[in-house]
Every structure is written in C-alpha cells, then in structure tokens.
Amino acid sequence: MSLNEFTYPYDLPNNYKGPGSPIVKPGDESKPIPLTFTPITIKSLTLKNRLVVSPMCQYSSHNGEANDWHLSHYSSYAKGGASLVIFEAAAVQPEGRISYADLGIWSDEFIAPLKRCVDLVHRLGSTAGIQLAHAGRKASSIPPFLEGARNSIPSDQPNGWEVFGPSEIKFNDNMSLPHEMTKEQIKETIEAFKQGALRLLKAGFDMIEIHNAHGYIGNQFISPVSNQRTDEYGGSFENRIRFLLETITEIRSVWPTEKVLAVRLTCDEWLEDGSGWTMNDTIELVKILDTMDVDIIDCSSGGNSTKQKIKVEPLYQVPFADSVKKHTKNLFVATVGLINTGNEIEDILQQNKADIVMLARPFLRNPHFVYQVAKELNQTINYQIQYERGRE
Numbered sequence: 001m002s003l004n005e006f007t008y009p010y011d012l013p014n015n016y017k018g019p020g021s022p023i024v025k026p027g028d029e030s031k032p033i034p035l036t037f038t039p040i041t042i043k044s045l046t047l048k049n050r051l052v053v054s055p056m057c058q059y060s061s062h063n064g065e066a067n068d069w070h071l072s073h074y075s076s077y078a079k080g081g082a083s084l085v086i087f088e089a090a091a092v093q094p095e096g097r098i099s100y101a102d103l104g105i106w107s108d109e110f111i112a113p114l115k116r117c118v119d120l121v122h123r124l125g126s127t128a129g130i131q132l133a134h135a136g137r138k139a140s141s142i143p144p145f146l147e148g149a150r151n152s153i154p155s156d157q158p159n160g161w162e163v164f165g166p167s168e169i170k171f172n173d174n175m176s177l178p179h180e181m182t183k184e185q186i187k188e189t190i191e192a193f194k195q196g197a198l199r200l201l202k203a204g205f206d207m208i209e210i211h212n213a214h215g216y217i218g219n220q221f222i223s224p225v226s227n228q229r230t231d232e233y234g235g236s237f238e239n240r241i242r243f244l245l246e247t248i249t250e251i252r253s254v255w256p257t258e259k260v261l262a263v264r265l266t267c268d269e270w271l272e273d274g275s276g277w278t279m280n281d282t283i284e285l286v287k288i289l290d291t292m293d294v295d296i297i298d299c300s301s302g303g304n305s306t307k308q309k310i311k312v313e314p315l316y317q318v319p320f321a322d323s324v325k326k327h328t329k330n331l332f333v334a335t336v337g338l339i340n341t342g343n344e345i346e347d348i349l350q351q352n353k354a355d356i357v358m359l360a361r362p363f364l365r366n367p368h369f370v371y372q373v374a375k376e377l378n379q380t381i382n383y384q385i386q387y388e389r390g391r392e
C-alpha cells in the first residue's frame with residue numbers, strides 16, 4: 001500500500017512525499033535540513049523524519065479487537081506526518097491485559113481488524129509498529145480514566161481474572177496477588193509472544209516493540225523487586241534476563257530479520273537504595289542485546305515499584321538514551337518522556353543522544369504536532385495535501 005493507492009479523483013503531485021516529509025524549496029538547496037526532518041533507515045524501515053508516536057493504551061477494545069476508534073486514532077497521526085505510528089500494548093494472552101478493554105493479539109480473529117488500521121496508516125504515507133505486551137502481576141485492573149482507576153478487579157468479579165507473575169509479590173495493596181508462574185506457564189507465555197508476532201506479521205506491521213518496561217512482565221522478570229524465583233528464571237542477572245532473551249529468540253524465529261524489532265526498557269527503576277534494576281544493569285543488558293537480532297532500544301524508566309522516586313522534569317529520560325548510545329555498536333536508540341518542543345528534539349539529535357524521538361502526550365494534545373515542530377524549526381514540510389491551506 002502506498003500514497004498513490006489512495007482513491008483521490010486526481011494523481012498526487014510527483015514531488016509529494018506525504019505529510020511530514022521535508023521539502024527543499026528552490027534556492028534553499030544549501031540550507032541544512034534539521035536532523036528532526038532527516039530520514040533514517042533501519043533495515044527495511046525508512047522513517048521520513050525522526051518523530052515517532054509512542055505506544056499509548058487506548059482501553060477501547062471489546063475482547064481485544066481493534067475497531068473504528070483505533071482506525072481513526074492511528075490514522076490521525078499518519079495524516080499529521082509522524083514517520084512511525086507505534087500502536088498500543090497488545091496483549092499476547094487474555095490474562096496479560098492490564099485491563100479488560102486492552103487491545104489483544106492472542107487470536108487470529110484480531111489480524112484483519114488490525115490490518116485495516118495498518119493499511120490506512122500506510123496509504124497515508126506513514127509506517128506502523130506495535131507493542132507486544134503482557135501485564136503480568138499488573139493485569140486485570142480498571143482503565144485509568146474510569147472510577148477506581150488502576151485498582152485490580154478481583155477474579156470473582158465481572159471483567160476480572162487471576163493474575164500471574166514471576167513471584168507472588170503484589171505491585172501494591174490495591175492490586176491482586178499474582179500466582180507464581182510455573183515453568184510451563186513461562187514457556188506458554190513466551191510461545192504466545194511468538195504467535196503474537198506471527199499475527200502481527202500477517203497484519204502488515206513494519207516493526208514490533210517488546211514491552212519490557214513500566215512493570216510489564218519482562219520488566220517483572222529482570223527486576224529483583226518483582227522476581228525472587230529460585231529457578232533458572234530468577235536470582236542472578238543472567239537468570240532474570242532469561243525470559244526476555246528467550247522471548248526475543250522466539251519472536252525472531254517468525255519475525256523476519258529484515259523487519260525491525262525494538263525493545264522498550266525500564267532503564268532504571270528509580271529506587272534510591274539501588275535495590276531495583278539500575279542503569280548499570282541496563283548497560284550490561286544492552287551489551288548482550290547488541291549481539292542479538294534487535295534493532296532499537298527504546299529508553300524509558302520506572303513503573304515497577306511503588307517506592308520509585310522519579311525526578312520528573314523535561315527530558316528526564318534522555319540521559320538513559322545517551323548512555324545506551326555510548327554503549328552500543330549496532331543498536332539504534334529511541335528516547336521518550338517529557339520532550340515537548342522542536343528545539344529540544346533537534347538538540348537531542350544534534351548531540352547524538354538518540355536516533356529517534358518518541359512522543360506520547362504531545363501527539364494527544366495535537367495529532368499534527370509534526371507540523372508544529374516544522375514551524376518551530378523553520379523547515380518546510382509536506383502537509384497532508386487536503387490540509388495545505390492550514391500552513392499559513
């Protein structure tokens with residue numbers, strides 16, 4: 001699917017490369033294009049700019065299926081010129097949903113509704129990614145914008161179910177006590193990630209991101225806060241990262257090597273006594289991922305402990321990306337979190353602290369955030385053609 005397959009009653013101009021693509025005006029050939037609007041190619045994925053929609057749960061699915069909300073939501077970012085639209089966390093098993101309204105990828109029935117969204121994103125000139133996720137001990141909770149937000153729904157209530165995690169440790173007192181996963185359940189969950197990846201391939205996605213952050217299951221396994229197992233999936237660093245490494249290997253057995261695979265990491269759990277997962281652990285992990293068939297590390301933080309003390313301020317997670325960039329030879333690096341202006345984005349890229357910038361809330365506030373960044377950086381870009389007159 002490409003731009004010109006859109007059914008307009010005319011052909012698109014030859015030089016129209018879709019919203020968010022830089023335009024070099026006659027006479028401006030020697031003017032440098034900001035890195036923000038300089039394309040980047042990662043394997044088979046070419047991004048027309050560095051502005052990527054960060055995954056955002058929509059809590060809008062009936063039994064895991066994508067619907068018209070997802071179609072309108074994700075296509076709005078494609079029209080707004082984002083180079084890559086990463087769809088929200090999609091649960092690989094029903095019990096891995098953080099809430100009953102999550103998107104899912106545990107059934108073949110979900111392929112066609114997702115493909116409909118992916119095809120539209122492609123036809124509007126963007127690319128599509130998605131997160132593969134399992135909420136583990138955080139599953140079965142109330143969506144964040146409803147009454148009782150984030151509390152667990154007990155398994156004997158409608159829309160609630162039994163939850164599972166690496167160890168029998170609650171996230172907090174408002175959430176369910178997880179059952180410690182048996183080794184068989186661990187294998188089943190890893191297999192579910194693989195089957196999910198196969199379905200996403202059929203749905204036409206360009207990239208997959210494994211959600212190993214914010215206290216989701218991979219994060220639960222790598223952290224001593226939530227993993228106190230005594231078998232080969234707990235204890236030492238090597239044992240705690242086993243779940244993630246096996247998940248990557250299984251996904252890669254079906255997700256072709258030319259297709260991009262990202263891992264979102266909680267780089268640091270923000271525990272003052274250093275008892276959780278730390279940036280030093282992240283660096284050790286990155287050295288291993290550097291030798292595997294992983295393409296992007298998406299640097300986030302927190303979300304696995306109620307004792308976290310996050311220093312929330314603009315660009316607060318950029319140092320994590322910067323540090324990962326300094327310790328990798330092969331991986332592309334994404335940064336995210338309280339990045340709000342074009343100048344901030346351009347500085348991050350100019351200082352080589354990240355290769356791509358993911359944004360969540362700025363795109364919620366303004367799905368055409370890319371147009372705003374272009375104005376701020378004084379770079380002419382293509383608008384969605386019907387929106388051209390909004391330029392001035």
Ligand SMILES: Cc1cc2nc3c(=O)[nH]c(=O)nc-3n(C[C@H](O)[C@H](O)[C@H](O)COP(=O)(O)O)c2cc1C
Nearest residue numbers: 054055056057088089336337338339359360361362
């Ligand atoms: C509504 C909403 C839903 C989110 N859902 C997800 C998600 O599905 N997966 C994820 O890794 N992060 C999720 N996040 C976190 C964002 O991807 C992002 O990392 C965070 O909001 C910081 O970026 P920002 O300051 O640009 O919003 C969500 C954030 C918001 C606001």
